Amino acid sequence: MATAENPKYKVIGTRPVRHDGADKVTGRAKYGADIKLSGMLYAATLRSPHAHAKIKSIDTSKAEALPGVRAIVTSADLPAQGDRIVELGEGAANMRHLTANVLAREKVLYKGHAIAAVAADNIHIAEEAIKLIEVVYELLPPVMDVRKAMAADAPILNDDIRTASVGSAPAAKDSKPTNIAKHFLFEKGDIAAGFAKADVIVEREFDTAMVHQGYIEPHNATALWNTDGKITVWMSTQGSFSARQQTAELLKVPISSVKVIPTEIGGGFGGKISVYFPPVAALLSKKSGRPVKLVMSRASVFEATGPTPGSHMKVKLGATKDGQLVAGEAWIAFEAGAYTGSPIGPACMCVFACYDLPNGRVEGFDVCVNKPRTNAYRAPGSTHVAFATETLVDEICEKIGMDAADFRIKNAAKEGVRRVDGPVYARIGMVETVEAIKNSDHYKTPLEGKYRGRGIASGFWFNCGLKSSASATVNPDGTVSLLEGSTDIGGSRVGIAMQLAETLGITAEEVIPTVGDTDSAGYCDVTGGSRVTFATGIAAIEAAKDIQRQLVERAAMIWEVDVAQISYRDGGVHGPDGKFLSFKEMAGKLHATGGAVIGRGTSSAATQGGAFGTHCVDVEVDPELGKVQILRYTAAQDCGTAIHPSYVEGQIQGGAVQGIGWALNEEYWYDERGEMRNATYLDYRIPTCYDVPMIDTIIVEVPDPQHPYGVRGVGEVPICPPPAAIANAIYAAVGVRMHDLPMSPPRLSAEILKKK
Amino acid sequence: MSGKRVVTLTVNGDRVEFLCEARQTLLEVLRNNLDLTGTKEGCSNGNCGACTVIMDGRPVVSCLVLAVEAEGSELRTIEGVARGSHLDEVQSAFLEGAALQCGICTPGFIVQTEALLEENPNPTEDDIRFYLAGNLCRCTGYDKIVRAVQAAAEARQVAAN
Numbered sequence: 001m002a003t004a005e006n007p008k009y010k011v012i013g014t015r016p017v018r019h020d021g022a023d024k025v026t027g028r029a030k031y032g033a034d035i036k037l038s039g040m041l042y043a044a045t046l047r048s049p050h051a052h053a054k055i056k057s058i059d060t061s062k063a064e065a066l067p068g069v070r071a072i073v074t075s076a077d078l079p080a081q082g083d084r085i086v087e088l089g090e091g092a093a094n095m096r097h098l099t100a101n102v103l104a105r106e107k108v109l110y111k112g113h114a115i116a117a118v119a120a121d122n123i124h125i126a127e128e129a130i131k132l133i134e135v136v137y138e139l140l141p142p143v144m145d146v147r148k149a150m151a152a153d154a155p156i157l158n159d160d161i162r163t164a165s166v167g168s169a170p171a172a173k174d175s176k177p178t179n180i181a182k183h184f185l186f187e188k189g190d191i192a193a194g195f196a197k198a199d200v201i202v203e204r205e206f207d208t209a210m211v212h213q214g215y216i217e218p219h220n221a222t223a224l225w226n227t228d229g230k231i232t233v234w235m236s237t238q239g240s241f242s243a244r245q246q247t248a249e250l251l252k253v254p255i256s257s258v259k260v261i262p263t264e265i266g267g268g269f270g271g272k273i274s275v276y277f278p279p280v281a282a283l284l285s286k287k288s289g290r291p292v293k294l295v296m297s298r299a300s301v302f303e304a305t306g307p308t309p310g311s312h313m314k315v316k317l318g319a320t321k322d323g324q325l326v327a328g329e330a331w332i333a334f335e336a337g338a339y340t341g342s343p344i345g346p347a348c349m350c351v352f353a354c355y356d357l358p359n360g361r362v363e364g365f366d367v368c369v370n371k372p373r374t375n376a377y378r379a380p381g382s383t384h385v386a387f388a389t390e391t392l393v394d395e396i397c398e399k400i401g402m403d404a405a406d407f408r409i410k411n412a413a414k415e416g417v418r419r420v421d422g423p424v425y426a427r428i429g430m431v432e433t434v435e436a437i438k439n440s441d442h443y444k445t446p447l448e449g450k451y452r453g454r455g456i457a458s459g460f461w462f463n464c465g466l467k468s469s470a471s472a473t474v475n476p477d478g479t480v481s482l483l484e485g486s487t488d489i490g491g492s493r494v495g496i497a498m499q500l501a502e503t504l505g506i507t508a509e510e511v512i513p514t515v516g517d518t519d520s521a522g523y524c525d526v527t528g529g530s531r532v533t534f535a536t537g538i539a540a541i542e543a544a545k546d547i548q549r550q551l552v553e554r555a556a557m558i559w560e561v562d563v564a565q566i567s568y569r570d571g572g573v574h575g576p577d578g579k580f581l582s583f584k585e586m587a588g589k590l591h592a593t594g595g596a597v598i599g600r601g602t603s604s605a606a607t608q609g610g611a612f613g614t615h616c617v618d619v620e621v622d623p624e625l626g627k628v629q630i631l632r633y634t635a636a637q638d639c640g641t642a643i644h645p646s647y648v649e650g651q652i653q654g655g656a657v658q659g660i661g662w663a664l665n666e667e668y669w670y671d672e673r674g675e676m677r678n679a680t681y682l683d684y685r686i687p688t689c690y691d692v693p694m695i696d697t698i699i700v701e702v703p704d705p706q707h708p709y710g711v712r713g714v715g716e717v718p719i720c721p722p723p724a725a726i727a728n729a730i731y732a733a734v735g736v737r738m739h740d741l742p743m744s745p746p747r748l749s750a751e752i753l754k755k756k
Numbered sequence: 757m758s759g760k761r762v763v764t765l766t767v768n769g770d771r772v773e774f775l776c777e778a779r780q781t782l783l784e785v786l787r788n789n790l791d792l793t794g795t796k797e798g799c800s801n802g803n804c805g806a807c808t809v810i811m812d813g814r815p816v817v818s819c820l821v822l823a824v825e826a827e828g829s830e831l832r833t834i835e836g837v838a839r840g841s842h843l844d845e846v847q848s849a850f851l852e853g854a855a856l857q858c859g860i861c862t863p864g865f866i867v868q869t870e871a872l873l874e875e876n877p878n879p880t881e882d883d884i885r886f887y888l889a890g891n892l893c894r895c896t897g898y899d900k901i902v903r904a905v906q907a908a909a910e911a912r913q914v915a916a917n
Contacts, residue, residue: 015854027795027834029859031793033793033796215894216861216892217796218798268858298803489857649899650895650897653897656897680801681803689884
């Protein structure tokens with residue numbers, strides 16, 4: 001569904017063809033695995049077959065003797081890190097854990113944990129050599145369940161972890177090693193008094209399985225450690241500056257010794273922020289004197305990169321019979337994986353974020369288990385808790401006999417409301433998204449048929465600001481070359497170029513955007529947090545304003561008048577007595593008036609107002625098989641101002657379908673030995689185009705006053721509502737409440753049988 | 757491993773010869789020996805469709821074809837879809853319809869769509885979804901891809917009439 005073009009703007013709200021489009025539909029675009037350098041070696045990685053074990057010894061001598069093998073590295077080649085915490089742009093990392101995750105040191109903590117890597121003349125020799133490395137393990141019992149890992153007698157993964165208290169959580173009582181890395185507690189109001197006012201209280205326990213981002217392009221890195229000590233890395237990454245910093249910290253070299261050249265990137269969704277291969281490829285290059293390429297296998301992408309946690313949650317909500325929420329309580333435990341760092345913090349902040357909740361208490365735990373170290377995945381932590389809260393809201397609505405949209409409108413968070421964890425909302429569009437669904441053709445059309453049901457659910461994501469920069473050079477033909485450092489996962493180049501074009505009064509096609517490397521572009525934080533169109537957009541707008549200022553100065557020189565008499569508007573400079581020169585005319589005079597005009601812009605302090613979405617879904621359940629068919633899907637989302645509506649819709653549609661996969665199919669399926677038994681696309685089963693219908697979108701525009709054009713990030717929040725919306729629809733269809741994800745055929749048919 | 761084999765075939769209309777090991781897949785040879793890196797590797801076990809090429813008129817996942825099996829075949833890859841410097845209807849429809857985000861699956865989808873429209877110039881939405889179900893996209897939710905295929909089919913029909 002298209003939005004009307006935005007009448008306030010000339011470029012914003014239009015749908016130009018993306019600048020990198022021709023390369024991407026002809027196969028010319030260069031992704032990480034497409035890099036080929038002269039003399040390049042190919043490398044393979046040895047990975048642990050065990051989920052939890054001590055490494056007693058590693059013998060690489062037979063592998064070294066294989067003809068064609070040029071270098072081998074193990075953790076012994078990576079510098080020791082000690083206890084260092086390093087800020088990496090979108091969160092901090094413990095360097096001791098980060099280096100042990102890149103190449104295991106004393107222990108392996110999950111099946112697939114990297115142990116060694118071999119560079120050889122071709123990939124086949126490297127893979128043969130891997131099999132010749134002899135590792136002696138001492139097996140330890142794996143801990144695969146978050147609740148078991150929290151038990152006092154649980155096997156401990158990391159002997160350096162003690163529970164850190166966050167918010168108002170009490171300090172840990174003893175100083176013994178534990179799997180509970182963090183304990184969060186947020187409180188607001190008086191929870192006992194709140195529940196005392198409730199006419200209806202629902203409390204349920206929820207379990208969700210670990211799931212993966214599932215980007216189609218596996219991780220990769222090609223590195224050259226040159227004889228001058230400079231390291232160049234070609235890789236697909238969500239943040240070239242973060243990758244540079246992680247690589248430099250892991251190798252203990254200055255950041256200026258590392259240059260990251262970001263290639264095109266084949267999806268990330270949060271999973272391509274953490275570094276796995278660059279330091280390994282760099283060390284292999286140093287040892288061999290040749291460039292070295294590493295490309296991950298699909299199985300290793302599943303087993304050994306950063307999925308999002310499985311969870312166990314207990315959530316309780318109370319409301320009055322006229323539909324006023326009065327209190328909420330949540331207890332949330334997340335599987336951090338091998339090392340601390342799950343998105344439990346955001347989960348605690350998001351669990352009641354859609355509502356104006358007067359009394360709340362949220363407790364959260366970050367727990368190590370023998371699974372891969374988790375990473376960000378699209379609105380990290382928010383989908384889990386939306387599943388819990390939004391299904392409870394549905395149950396309350398049923399008990400008090402209130403329409404689910406009306407209940408949400410009545411209790412929606414709005415400007416001035418304080419979240420349980422503290423912050424007070426700026427202007428947000430939660431109410432508007434629910435109203436958009438309530439007024440949609442979808443919601444107003446009755447759903448008929450046996451075993452069919454409709455559900456709605458809402459979701460929240462903060463969106464972040466962080467640091468961005470851009471520079472823009474005016475070309476004599478009236479175009480602008482835009483250079484920025486935010487790697488482009490889903491079309492952000494065109495969205496940023498459009499904001500520059502709007503500010504200068506030129507067309508999107510007259511801007512030529514380039515994503516630069518770490519030696520050419522100014523610093524940009526990671527492409528994550530739904531921040532790039534917002535923050536790098538602001539940087540591009542600032543760069544355009546800088547160009548405007550310089551062109552005003554040039555015009556003052558040309559017309560021999562004071563700069564105060566000149567202004568830049570409507571695509572050109574206006575002077576006294578109706579004098580006007582268009583941008584293109586000014587560009588043509590560049591060389592005659594002093595040479596290059598280069599604008600620069602940065603953004604840093606900005607935070608965003610927050611994104612909300614409400615989805616509506618119709619399903620049909622096969623009561624024998626427990627299979628759920630999505631019949632119709634509509635997603636409404638507050639996008640602030642849609643810069644390029646097609647790519648806004650695309651983010652909403654893609655997020656919704658990822659959420660549908662999470663709801664119905666996707667899960668890490670481990671056996672008792674801690675081995676993932678479904679580490680292929682066929683068995684993990686992300687949605688195909690045959691599984692889903694068209695995804696209708698309703699773009700709601702409540703401009704964020706913190707951005708000059710009102711942009712709100714759109715990328716993440718659309719993944720949050722689908723599991724709950726589908727669970728609510730399943731209940732409407734067959735009368736069973738689902739509390740576990742995924743709601744796969746075996747789980748759903750078991751619940752249907754129980755009810756019978 | 758010894759015993760390299762010479763394989764002769766036609767790639768995008770050109771006669772091509774390469775030397776390969778028996779264990780090398782067609783995908784590996786396309787990318788590494790022939791530098792045709794538009795064909796992408798997503799899984800190496802036939803699940804994702806990113807490496808789809810048209811072999812003797814039939815779409816195949818090149819990661820499940822051994823390079824030696826390509827002897828004498830006629831191959832069309834993403835690099836052979838555009839007509840000279842002009843995009844074909846499928847490529848244009850993907851661009852105009854914003855049917856790609858990260859773009860890694862796009863070559864596979866475009867090649868598979870070429871095969872679909874060759875077999876069935878006027879597919880229904882269900883035909884399209886069934887034929888493309890072996891191609892995974894994690895970014896778009898498929899909505900705009902399906903619409904782009906519909907638009908391409910229509911454009912080709914208009915051009916033919």
